[in-house]
Amino acid sequence: MLDDRYPLEYRLYPYARSTDQDAATPVRHPVVIMGGGPVGLACALDLGLKNVPVVLLDDHEGPGQGSRALCFAKRTLEIATRLGCAGPMVARGVVWNLGKVFHEDRKVYEFNLLPEDGHELPAFINLQQPEFERFVIDRIRAAQSAGAPITLRGKNRVEAVQQLPDGVALEVLTPEGPYKLEADWVIGCDGAGSPLRKMMGLGFEGRVFEDSFLIADIRMKNESFPTERWFWFEPSHKAGASTLLHKQPDGVWRVDFQIGWDVDRTEELKEPNVRKRLDAMLGADVDYDLVWTSIYTFQCRRMTDFRHGRVLFAGDSAHQVSPFGARGANSGIQDADNLCWKLAAVIAGEAPEALLDSYSFERQAAADENILNSTRSTDFITPKSEVSHMFRNAVLDLAEHHAFARPLVNSGRLSTPATHDDSPLNGPDAVTGAPERTRPGSPCADAPGEEGYLLRRLGGMFTLLALNCAVPSGADALGCAVVDMACSPEGALGQRYLGTRGQAIYLIRPDQHVAARWEAPTLSDISEALERAKGKV
Amino acid sequence: MPDRPQSALVTLPNIPDPDGFYSELIALHDGRSAQDSAALNARLILLLANHIGDRDVLRAAMEAAADSGHAR
Numbered sequence: 001m002l003d004d005r006y007p008l009e010y011r012l013y014p015y016a017r018s019t020d021q022d023a024a025t026p027v028r029h030p031v032v033i034m035g036g037g038p039v040g041l042a043c044a045l046d047l048g049l050k051n052v053p054v055v056l057l058d059d060h061e062g063p064g065q066g067s068r069a070l071c072f073a074k075r076t077l078e079i080a081t082r083l084g085c086a087g088p089m090v091a092r093g094v095v096w097n098l099g100k101v102f103h104e105d106r107k108v109y110e111f112n113l114l115p116e117d118g119h120e121l122p123a124f125i126n127l128q129q130p131e132f133e134r135f136v137i138d139r140i141r142a143a144q145s146a147g148a149p150i151t152l153r154g155k156n157r158v159e160a161v162q163q164l165p166d167g168v169a170l171e172v173l174t175p176e177g178p179y180k181l182e183a184d185w186v187i188g189c190d191g192a193g194s195p196l197r198k199m200m201g202l203g204f205e206g207r208v209f210e211d212s213f214l215i216a217d218i219r220m221k222n223e224s225f226p227t228e229r230w231f232w233f234e235p236s237h238k239a240g241a242s243t244l245l246h247k248q249p250d251g252v253w254r255v256d257f258q259i260g261w262d263v264d265r266t267e268e269l270k271e272p273n274v275r276k277r278l279d280a281m282l283g284a285d286v287d288y289d290l291v292w293t294s295i296y297t298f299q300c301r302r303m304t305d306f307r308h309g310r311v312l313f314a315g316d317s318a319h320q321v322s323p324f325g326a327r328g329a330n331s332g333i334q335d336a337d338n339l340c341w342k343l344a345a346v347i348a349g350e351a352p353e354a355l356l357d358s359y360s361f362e363r364q365a366a367a368d369e370n371i372l373n374s375t376r377s378t379d380f381i382t383p384k385s386e387v388s389h390m391f392r393n394a395v396l397d398l399a400e401h402h403a404f405a406r407p408l409v410n411s412g413r414l415s416t417p418a419t420h421d422d423s424p425l426n427g428p429d430a431v432t433g434a435p436e437r438t439r440p441g442s443p444c445a446d447a448p449g450e451e452g453y454l455l456r457r458l459g460g461m462f463t464l465l466a467l468n469c470a471v472p473s474g475a476d477a478l479g480c481a482v483v484d485m486a487c488s489p490e491g492a493l494g495q496r497y498l499g500t501r502g503q504a505i506y507l508i509r510p511d512q513h514v515a516a517r518w519e520a521p522t523l524s525d526i527s528e529a530l531e532r533a534k535g536k537v
Numbered sequence: 538m539p540d541r542p543q544s545a546l547v548t549l550p551n552i553p554d555p556d557g558f559y560s561e562l563i564a565l566h567d568g569r570s571a572q573d574s575a576a577l578n579a580r581l582i583l584l585l586a587n588h589i590g591d592r593d594v595l596r597a598a599m600e601a602a603a604d605s606g607h608a609r
Contacts, residue, residue, distance in 0.1 A: 104607070376556050379563065387566045387574040393609070395559075401605045402548040407555040 002155055002175055004060055009130035012062035012137050015155035021179040029055045030347055032170060032183035034158050034196050036060065038069065038129065039315030039332035040189030041136040045083050046340035048143055048150035049460075052347055055181075057172060061154030062137075063130035066292045067217055069329035070126050070246065070254055075417040075443060076333045077121040078512070082460050085139035086121065089132060093125025094247050099229040101409055103396040105236040109406050113414075118492030119446045120453040124414065126248050129329070161186065161199050161311070168310050185343060186311045189332075192299075194317035200308065206301020207375065209322065210261040211382050214240070215294045216274050219252050221287040231411040233381070233396055239277035242381050244411075252291055255281070256323075258382060265295050298322050300375050302367045306335075306360040314339055319367035324377035324412035327370040334417055335363050341460070341510035345534060355535030358425050366418030373413045380410035417443040420513065427507065427516025427529030433500035434517065444512045447493040449485045454493065457483050460510050462530065467493070469503040472523045478530055480507070509533055546597035 013036070020027040031047055033040045036058030047054045072093065080086035100110040115123040140150055159178065160171040170181045188196035197204060230245040237243075240257030247253055257277055259268065267273060274293050282288070302319035306312060315332030339359045345351035383389035398405035420426065420441035429440050437445055446455045454465075462480040464471050471482055487493040489500075498504055507515040507529050516529035531537050552558050566574045586595055 373556070376560050379560070385566065386571050387569070387578075388563050391559075391563060397605045397607055398602075402601065404548050404550050404552075407550050407552075408559050410556060410559070413556065 002059065002157060002173060006060070006064040006066075008060060008062050009065045010062045010134055011154075012134065013058070013152040013154040014061045015153075015175055017174075017176060018151075018153060020181060021174065021176065023179075026169065026180040026182045028167070028182040028184070029053060030184045031055070031187065031343065032057060032168070032181065032185075033187045033189055035188070035190035035315075035317070036062075036133075036152065036154075037189060037191060037315065037332075038132055038136065038329050039336050040187070041133060041140065042079070042083065042333050042336040043187050043189060043314065043340055044150050044152070045085070045136060045140050045143065045148075046336060047344060048140065048148035049083065050340065050344040051149065052344050053149035055151045055153060055183075057153050057156040057158055057170075059155065059157035063133035065130065066294055067128035067130070067215075067248060067252075067254060068294075069129040069132070069326075070248065071326035071330075071414070072125050072127055072132060073326060073330045073415040073417075074115075074119065074121050074123050075415075076330050077125065078443075078446065078455055079333055079337045080136075081121070081455065082337075082512070083136075083139065084143075085135050088135045088138070089127055090121065090125060092131060092135075092249050093127035094227060094249055095122045095125055096227050096229060096247065097123070098226075099231070099411075101396075101399075101411060102230065102232040102235065103393070103400075104234055106400060108233075108396050108399045108409065111406075118448050118496075120448075120455065121446070124326070126246060126254075128248055128252075131249070132329075158196065158199075161196060163309050163311065166310070184310065184347070187339070187343075188311060188313045188317045189315050189336075190317050192316040192320045194313070196311070197303065197313065197317055200311065202303060202308065204301050204303055204320075206299050206320070206371070208299045209297070209378055209382065211241075212259050212261060212263050212265075212268075212295055212297050213323075214257045214259050214268055214274065214277070215292070215296065216255045216257075216278060217248065217252050217291040217293070218255060218278065218288040219250070219291055221289065223282075223286050223288075224251070225253065233392070233411075235281070237280040239280040242411075243281060259295075261297075263295070268295060269293055296323075300371045300378070302364065302371060306363055307356055312339060312343070312356065312359065314363075318363070319371065321367075321370050321374040322378045323374075324381060325370075325374050325414055326412070327374050327415045330415040331366060331370050331418075334366065335359075337511045338363055342535075351534040352536060358423060358535055362418070362420040362423050362425075365420065365422070369418055370415070377410045377412045381412075419443070425509070425515060425533045425535065427532050428518060428525070429516070430518040430521070430525075431499075431501055431504045432519070434504060435496060435499045438497050438506070438514055438517070440514050440516055442514050444506075444508060444514060445496045447491070447496050449487070449493055451485075454485070455512060457485075458508055458512050460512075462510060462515075462533070463508045464526065465497075465506040465508055467497055467504050467506070469505065469520070471505060472521065472526065474523045475526055478527055480530065507533065544591060544594060546594050546601060548601065 244256040314335035426440040515533040
């Protein structure tokens, strides 16, 4: 009845009976999260650290096996830094910068991601999903010990939901039978197949891509490849119509073969058949262990609305993209980042419920951007028509000799955080000549300062960042943190936040996105922008 | 004909939003037969060639295209 749907990597929250199961009437919780993947765990941790009591229900007892999400982007690591769990991720993850693109047996070109200077965190790390999840759970355990009101309930499967006028009623199945719960708010982080979405009868429309991909994670015995991302279009080894090779921690390599639509999954996943593909690619004399294999297909789609009354959807349950570009888990973590401060403010009575509509607005636009990028990558990697295939190969042929064609080669456009340009929460952009990259709606770019990196100083509350000037008197009573920093026009901080101006004041949201900026605001300018950023205008 | 400066074929990136351009180009062919698409490509090349106008540039482009292909 409650059998595992997949094998566990770690059993970190085994089923334990809760007193809620013995209550005569359903116990009410401020927030219930459905799903213990990266997004659900990040929401639980973020809300718990904000002292919002949260119960996470997962039908399993810990992270599942298999690396699945692999490539975690800088913005995700910045959010993890705010949540206090980035350290072990970066220490364990593999940092990479160099990518090589091959067509048939020729190298078309190589690229270096050359990360910009002046950021605390790398552009990307490769880290297996269960490791990422384990580090978040470790952090949750530490937060719990320090009093954070977070509860993780394994083998608790939600069987039915019902919206109440001021909350949600849930029926939950456990190994010891069912029980009822109530929540003021529910966050659905239950993945692309979201049972919650189905129970609520909500649509999930989009485009199906008719192709299958075989993943093999392998451990090399006597060989190694460099720490680079290698992508083959139509490799001459014919083991896949395209092939991706990427490094993971512990000497494990991810190989991803595009194998076509009409495949017999059971047959393809048999070890001798997987090895046949790997041997064709690596050469028969290379010795390796198979760590994990899987076949996946994908769609690009999203829900029309991420908020339905008291139920909010985040991560794959709300939007699904192709894997090219690492935009799945990374965008889900940004959902959590965007949602949790808003939900905490609404629960604390500091903001109206309408603030949650801005979550839907901002993250739907972000999902569209991710879907657009991942769809374009997919169309380039797996051309849908003869003429599209011909153009794709023409681009690859030209890219071998001419630089102009290289920006057209698309083997995945790697995840970058969304800028919420048209957000109703945005206030004035009143610094003439200031850089575009830090306009209202943008995620703050990190930069080093005399007392450490900027993003560390911003933390997770509304902040007034005063650069080369003081905030107007009375501003420290607005309930924002105030961070004063001095910067020169040549330094990274000055270049990213001042441009040609000598001073500026930024109002920054708890998710480290810019809400407004001015050269010399009055107190009422700031308090109006703050009201707007809390959804009160 | 007005005098034109002698210019070389541009082979460095010169198209803003390359992904957007590429997806428009591919979308132009949606739903067309192979023959239809080939004819469309021919018309497109002729329009672009006229826009470029410079015979040296056009000749250099033809040579670059011929030299970078692989037999399939």
